[in-house]
Amino acid sequence: MIHFENVGLRYGMGPEILRDLTFDIPRRSFQFLTGPSGAGKTTLLRLLFLSLQPTRGIIRSFDREVSSIPRDELPMLRRRIGIVFQDFRLLDHLTTYENVALPLRVRGKDESSYKADVLELLKWVGLGERINVLPPVLSGGEKQRAAIARALIDRPELLLADEPTGNVDPPMAQRLLSLFLELNRLGTAVVIATHDLSLMDQVEARRMILSQGRLDIYD
Amino acid sequence: MTEAPRETAQEAQGARRPEMKVRPTAPIVPPSNVSGNALMAVIAIMAFLACLTFGAVNMVRATASSWQSQISREITIQIKPDDAIDMEQALKDARDLALTFSGTRDGTIVDREATARLLEPWLGEGLNLDELPVPRLVIVTIDEQSPPDFTAMRKALSAKIPQAFLDDHRTWVDRLVAMARTTAFIGTGVLVLVFSAMVLTVVFATRGALSGNRHIVEVLHFVGAEAGFVASEFQKHFLKISLKGSIAGGALAALFFAVAGFWQGRSIATPQSDQATALFGSFSMGLTGYLGIAATIAVIALLTTLTARFTVMRTIHEIDQIRSDPSRTDQLPDT
Ligand SMILES: Nc1ncnc2c1ncn2[C@@H]1O[C@H](COP(=O)(O)OP(=O)(O)OP(=O)(O)O)[C@@H](O)[C@H]1O
Ligand SMILES: [Mg+2]
Numbered sequence: 001m002i003h004f005e006n007v008g009l010r011y012g013m014g015p016e017i018l019r020d021l022t023f024d025i026p027r028r029s030f031q032f033l034t035g036p037s038g039a040g041k042t043t044l045l046r047l048l049f050l051s052l053q054p055t056r057g058i059i060r061s062f063d064r065e066v067s068s069i070p071r072d073e074l075p076m077l078r079r080r081i082g083i084v085f086q087d088f089r090l091l092d093h094l095t096t097y098e099n100v101a102l103p104l105r106v107r108g109k110d111e112s113s114y115k116a117d118v119l120e121l122l123k124w125v126g127l128g129e130r131i132n133v134l135p136p137v138l139s140g141g142e143k144q145r146a147a148i149a150r151a152l153i154d155r156p157e158l159l160l161a162d163e164p165t166g167n168v169d170p171p172m173a174q175r176l177l178s179l180f181l182e183l184n185r186l187g188t189a190v191v192i193a194t195h196d197l198s199l200m201d202q203v204e205a206r207r208m209i210l211s212q213g214r215l216d217i218y219d
Numbered sequence: 220m221t222e223a224p225r226e227t228a229q230e231a232q233g234a235r236r237p238e239m240k241v242r243p244t245a246p247i248v249p250p251s252n253v254s255g256n257a258l259m260a261v262i263a264i265m266a267f268l269a270c271l272t273f274g275a276v277n278m279v280r281a282t283a284s285s286w287q288s289q290i291s292r293e294i295t296i297q298i299k300p301d302d303a304i305d306m307e308q309a310l311k312d313a314r315d316l317a318l319t320f321s322g323t324r325d326g327t328i329v330d331r332e333a334t335a336r337l338l339e340p341w342l343g344e345g346l347n348l349d350e351l352p353v354p355r356l357v358i359v360t361i362d363e364q365s366p367p368d369f370t371a372m373r374k375a376l377s378a379k380i381p382q383a384f385l386d387d388h389r390t391w392v393d394r395l396v397a398m399a400r401t402t403a404f405i406g407t408g409v410l411v412l413v414f415s416a417m418v419l420t421v422v423f424a425t426r427g428a429l430s431g432n433r434h435i436v437e438v439l440h441f442v443g444a445e446a447g448f449v450a451s452e453f454q455k456h457f458l459k460i461s462l463k464g465s466i467a468g469g470a471l472a473a474l475f476f477a478v479a480g481f482w483q484g485r486s487i488a489t490p491q492s493d494q495a496t497a498l499f500g501s502f503s504m505g506l507t508g509y510l511g512i513a514a515t516i517a518v519i520a521l522l523t524t525l526t527a528r529f530t531v532m533r534t535i536h537e538i539d540q541i542r543s544d545p546s547r548t549d550q551l552p553d554t
Contacts, residue, residue, distance in 0.1 A: 079443035094247075
């Protein structure tokens with residue numbers, strides 16, 4: 001589904017953060033992306049989301065070469081990818097419900113067509129009682145789940161999650177992991193960036209390990 | 220078929236769970252995030268100035284054209300005194316000759332008394348015209364729509380009475396036209412300046428609003444929004460702000476003209492108001508004037524909205540470019 005070939009990236013005049021990455025994210029696959037802090041996990045996720053251009057190399061996304069896609073067609077590709085940030089990026093003036101519904105609103109959908117779905121998903125991630133609350137009031141774990149719900153709401157073909165269990169206790173981490181696995185069973189490819197070894201040990205899954213700009217893959 | 224029972228079940232569930240109610244969807248860009256008061260004031264002032272300029276140009280043009288039609292409704296034949304001619308006879312001849320041309324309506328000889336009255340301010344009372352070489356006048360009113368052939372008339376006149384001089388007031392009319400044109404030109408210049416200042420202000424305000432709401436732009440990017448969608452979310456506010464501002468400014472200008480007109484009507488025949496009337500014409504704007512103000516308001520609202528949209532689109536593309544280019548680590552607030 002996504003293919004990287006000899007991709008390299010450096011910020012400004014700095015050192016190469018990523019060097020010669022060549023790998024595939026197959027359809028319906030499930031993988032962890034790990035590596036020490038500052039190894040470039042977030043950077044790699046941003047490349048996968050087509051939000052950042054590589055300094056060199058080729059990225060093919062959904063069978064199209066990214067560098068040849070006109071700028072205004074990129075949002076259409078991004079809509080097939082859901083992303084969860086390390087720092088959530090919820091809008092503080094919108095309620096949990098409105099934040100989670102945002103991707104659908106951006107796609108020009110009518111509220112009546114998605115309201116029930118959004119409420120159902122919120123219940124599923126355990127935020128059924130927090131739908132009308134603004135993010136500043138939510139706990140870290142609740143924000144995390146709201147951010148995850150927002151990434152899932154439009155049933156993406158690929159889910160990118162950056163430290164999705166960074167702010168929750170182990171039982172909740174377990175629940176979120178089963179949510180991702182469930183999603184994967186329904187056909188979404190999942191990439192989870194994490195430091196959490198105990199989380200990775202719970203699932204037999206592909207591991208992509210970034211260190212010093214290189215990527216090692218253990219299937 | 221299978222959908223129906225599920226739907227009713229869901230409805231029943233919704234009825235049992237009142238906490239599932241959500242508030243009416245809030246705007247993506249909250250109005251309080253776009254600091255609009257200063258911008259609104261600037262737009263109101265610009266709209267006021269624009270309407271004032273428009274009204275002033277309109278007034279001067281109306282006055283000029285009324286003068287013009289008054290002046291061009293008449294021509295004068297001047298006959299210089301000369302011992303060789305009988306003045307009274309010459310005046311009659313000149314009038315009769317002028318009236319033979321089609322396009323003339325009426326001819327009046329300005330008699331001795333009237334001529335004396337005309338000259339009184341300069342030469343004093345009790346004037347004996349016979350002792351002075353004073354030229355005499357015939358005033359001919361003409362049909363403005365199909366004026367007579369002045370060249371032919373001039374030729375015929377000078378053939379018959381060499382001392383006669385035909386004045387069709389062309390010089391004055393030309394000057395009036397030139398003045399009206401200059402005024403319109405200056406007015407247009409002022410309008411262009413006012414509008415450019417406004418466009419620039421809106422550009423700055425829009426860029427300010429965008430950089431102050433950068434986090435919203437980022438979130439919208441990461442949920443797959445297109446530039447056009449983001450632009451319209453911001454543009455909504457600018458339309459509202461500019462409509463409010465320009466309506467306030469336009470209304471103020473209309474009020475100004477109404478009050479000025481009222482003052483002029485009340486104090487008619489006082490020297491100040493006569494002077495003002497002579498200089499600027501009547502302050503009564505008439506329907507066209509007020510329609511013009513309405514049009515100015517619409518133009519301003521449209522102009523600011525378009526400017527805001529254009530600026531948002533450009534800025535979003537800029538932000539996109541900075542975000543996507545790893546070699547630019549300037550001003551990047553990213554993960
Ligand atoms: N926008 C940027 N401009 C310049 N340097 C950056 C930028 N973003 C990241 N970096 C640098 O790139 C390196 C990789 O950063 P990145 O955020 O991808 O690491 P990470 O693996 O996600 O780390 P963590 O596990 O702490 O989240 C870091 O050294 C960071 O300082
Ligand atoms: Mg990171």
